[in-house]
Amino acid sequence: MNEKDSELMAMALNQAREAAARGEVPVGAVLATADGRVLAQDSNRVEALSDPTAHAEILAIRAAAAATGSPRLGGLDLFVTLEPCAMCAQAISLARIRRLVFAAYDPKGGGVEHGARVFSHATCHHAPEIIGGFMESDAATLLRDFFKERR
Amino acid sequence: MNEKDSELMAMALNQAREAAARGEVPVGAVLATADGRVLAQDSNRVEALSDPTAHAEILAIRAAAAATGSPRLGGLDLFVTLEPCAMCAQAISLARIRRLVFAAYDPKGGGVEHGARVFSHATCHHAPEIIGGFMESDAATLLRDFFKERR
Numbered sequence: 167m168n169e170k171d172s173e174l175m176a177m178a179l180n181q182a183r184e185a186a187a188r189g190e191v192p193v194g195a196v197l198a199t200a201d202g203r204v205l206a207q208d209s210n211r212v213e214a215l216s217d218p219t220a221h222a223e224i225l226a227i228r229a230a231a232a233a234t235g236s237p238r239l240g241g242l243d244l245f246v247t248l249e250p251c252a253m254c255a256q257a258i259s260l261a262r263i264r265r266l267v268f269a270a271y272d273p274k275g276g277g278v279e280h281g282a283r284v285f286s287h288a289t290c291h292h293a294p295e296i297i298g299g300f301m302e303s304d305a306a307t308l309l310r311d312f313f314k315e316r317r
Numbered sequence: 318m319n320e321k322d323s324e325l326m327a328m329a330l331n332q333a334r335e336a337a338a339r340g341e342v343p344v345g346a347v348l349a350t351a352d353g354r355v356l357a358q359d360s361n362r363v364e365a366l367s368d369p370t371a372h373a374e375i376l377a378i379r380a381a382a383a384a385t386g387s388p389r390l391g392g393l394d395l396f397v398t399l400e401p402c403a404m405c406a407q408a409i410s411l412a413r414i415r416r417l418v419f420a421a422y423d424p425k426g427g428g429v430e431h432g433a434r435v436f437s438h439a440t441c442h443h444a445p446e447i448i449g450g451f452m453e454s455d456a457a458t459l460l461r462d463f464f465k466e467r468r
Contacts (some may be wrong), residue, residue, distance in 0.1 A: 217379050218388040218412040219370070228368050237369040252435050253411065256404030256428065261369040274440055277407065281440040282433035284403050289425055289432040 167267075167300055170202040174245040175269060175301045177207060179308065181222065182247045185209035186312045195222035195246040197230045197239070200264065205242065206230040222246060223254035227261050238262050247305040249298060252277030255284035259292045266294040269305035318418075318451055321353040325396040326420060326452045328358060330459065332373065333398045336360035337463045346373035346397040348381045348390070351415065356393065357381040373397060374405035378412050389413050398456040400449060403428030406435035410443045417445040420456035 174196050181194025196207040206229035211220040223246050231237050243265040244258060249272040256277075258266055268278070277284050278296065285293035325347050332345025347358040357380035362371040374397050382388050394416040395409060400423040407428075409417055419429070428435050429447065436444035 212388050216382050216386050216388050218382055218390070219375055219379055219408050220388075224370055228370055231367050231369055235367050237363045237367050237371075239369070251407055251411075252428070252433060253404045253407035256402055256407070256433070257370050260402075260404065275442075276440075277403070277433070277435075281438045282403060282407070282428070282435045284428075284433045287432040289427075291426075 167297065171245070171267065172301065174198050174202065174204070174243075175247070175267065177204070178222075178245045178247050179269070179301070179304055181207055181209040182305065182308055185211070185222070186308065188214060190214065192308050192312050193222045193246065193248045195226040195244060197226045197242050197244050197263075200241060200243060205233055219253065221251065221254050223250055224257055227257055227263075231261065240264060243267065244294075248272050248309070249276035249278050249280070251275050252282040252284050255282070258294060259284065259290055262292045263294045265297070267297045267300050269299070269301050270309060271298060271302070318448065322396070322418065323452065325349050325353065325355070325394075326398070326418065328355070329373075329396045329398050330420070330452070330455055332358055332360040333456065333459055336362070336373070337459065339365060341365065343459050343463050344373045344397065344399045346377040346395060348377045348393050348395050348414075351392060351394060356384055370404065372402065372405050374401055375408055378408055378414075382412065391415060394418065395445075399423050399460070400427035400429050400431070402426050403433040403435050406433070409445060410435065410441055413443045414445045416448070418448045418451050420450070420452050421460060422449060422453070
């Protein structure tokens with residue numbers, strides 16, 4: 167991981183903070199080219215959009231696909247503040263994303279290193295390079311503070 | 318399964334036929350209330366929308382959630398012509414759909430009875446009632462004819 171990776175994850179963390187300020191579970195995502203050009207960034211908007219699929223990763227993938235005019239995003243890297251759920255993991259596979267970098271692990275809702283482990287099955291057509299736990303403590307603190315306030 | 322269920326799956330099959338006519342992998346989905354009122358129906362639009370997440374199920378879920386103003390669709394039944402992939406299965410779980418009825422099984426891409434088996438993990442927060450193979454031959458024929466023509 168290099169300085170550019172840290173900048174991109176910091177950008178995803180800022181997205182997550184904006185989600186928290188809106189009362190959404192704080193998760194942010196950034197899609198960038200291999201040399202660090204940002205194509206899309208967004209945060210969780212499930213409540214605001216009344217859309218159960220409006221996770222940060224899905225919104226970023228849809229925006230980048232619309233921007234590039236192709237449903238296939240090979241060559242792009244996804245930075246996300248929380249381990250993706252099975253929905254987002256499969257969307258990452260379908261979009262053929264090159265590299266998945268996530269911060270906090272999610273033992274309850276994650277679908278990469280936990281639960282459905284979407285990329286670990288023989289039938290998975292495309293698995294990205296996966297880096298978990300990058301800048302984990304920043305994301306974990308954000309999530310913990312959010313849920314503490316809501317209790 | 319009753320006559321209303323057959324009508325709803327026939328509607329999903331018509332959606333799939335429309336997708337095939339547009340050159341999309343033929344999959345259709347219908348979301349209905351328990352008494353059979355249709356809230357949303359759509360088909361695969363991955364290529365048309367340049368959106369890797371634009372599977373029939375996701376589009377129907379997003380439309381029904383927008384129509385009802387809630388990301389939670391408890392009480393609704395989803396009729397889909399092909400076993401959902403892991404992305405769609407997790408979206409079904411997040412949306413708390415009551416019943417999932419699908420036609421053809423998908424050993425290569427399915428995430429319900431194959432691969433990630435999204436609903437079978439201890440961490441899965443909500444699993445619908447699942448009926449697989451309903452009006453299977455109609456959907457299988459449609460898919461086979463589509464891929465035969467493209468070879």
